[in-house]
Amino acid sequence: MKRQRPLLIVSEDVESEALATLILNKLRAGIKVCAIKAPGFGENRKANLQDLAALTGGEVITDELGMNLENVDLGMLGTCKRVTVSKDDTVILDGAGDKTAIEERCEQIRSAIELSTSDYDKEKLQERLTKLSGGVAVLKIGGASEAEVCEKKDRVTDALNATKATVEEGILPGGGVALLYAARELEKLATANFDQKIGVQIIQNALKTPVHTIALNAGVEGAVIVGKLMEQDNTDLGYDAAKGEYVDMVKAGIIDPLKVIRTALVDAASVSSLLTTNEAVVVELPKDESEAAGDRLLLS
CATH class of the missing domain: 1.10.560.10 (GroEL-like equatorial domain)
Structure with missing residues (x-):
């Protein structure tokens, strides 16, 4: 806190008492702090935390390794240029982790994918590999009106989804x-x-x-x-x-x-x-030309 930098806490869970303390410190002392739950479950969650540590150049602080929060110093914390946290997602940009260490971890995940016989495990490993090796782009969409911005945003979303589908199957x-x-x-x-x-x-x-x-x-x-x-x-x-x-x-x-x-x-x-296989289907009867013309006449 002495460096006046925002703090992101990633843990397996955030208890209500700890969360209340964080909120109180933020409101009264103006401390920029955010706590989120680590993604995944069980061993997959631990692996995700190790990936995050490699990406940001930090360490996973856990009782399993005999660590204690009281003995944590700044050198054990990771860092990055930007973090965006929303209700469902967290995006970490430009982590300060060692590029060689990140690539070695990616190679480990690739090897695990090749050796795995479980489709579920392969899917989770692929997700981890994508997060570690993939890049992030920020698209800024503007327009003369809110309607125009929404229209452009929908088009960009469609293009992104199409691109993802193309990468998956061609x-x-x-x-x-x-x-x-x-x-x-x-x-x-x-x-x-x-x-x-x-x-x-x-x-x-x-x-x-x-x-x-x-x-x-x-x-x-x-x-x-x-x-x-x-x-x-x-x-x-x-x-x-x-x-x-x-x-x-x-x-x-x-x-x-x-x-x-x-x-x-x-x-x-x-x-x-x-x-x-259905015995009956409920449909809307099409209107003939005369009825359609009559409707248009009434509307005019």
Whole structure:
């Protein structure tokens, strides 16, 4: 406290009495202090604390090593340039830990991932590796109005989620062509009876819909675009609706995360399977043109 620097306490738990004392010191003495719970449980929590110590150049103070809070000095504390604490997350930027020590710990985690046979353990180890080796960027989003800022923020969030999905599973040509060419591959699928054949045709029609819809929204005939692409051997070829021309989608930068396409397809198949087993479905009846025109007239 003599150095007038903020103090971040990371522990397995924060008792109510200790928390009350910290709050009182902050309010009365103006001490900048924050206490948070260490992430994880059990051995994973201890490992996270060791990772944090390596990242910040500090030490884990624990009874297991015979340490006592009364004997702690400043040299045992870690440091960093900035800490942001929210209700659900804590972000630590530019820790002062030794780069060599951090890299050695990352190598230990990578080795543990290779040796692990548990999917759960691998997931937790990968999370630790990401926190240690990954970087953090601060995006400042501005606009002329609150609505514009919210719109830009939503776009950035979508882009970040798409990037994360891309890192996990890779990319596919965008504009719906990946699904379109998947529909062509289904023609090679052998069917045992007429019902299966109809089922395959239904899936094929569904897979063609994204390209068809994009073309219609661009003011061109969707069936023509779909037919043209289905004749091509290059599975990266697609229709750039913005330019109104056929391009190599990957080279043009029009791509989709594989995870997004796969998840959408699996979820759609799941919902479709559920609908086939239902005896009844509650829907909203579509309005005909005359009723729609009448509604517009009343509104005007």
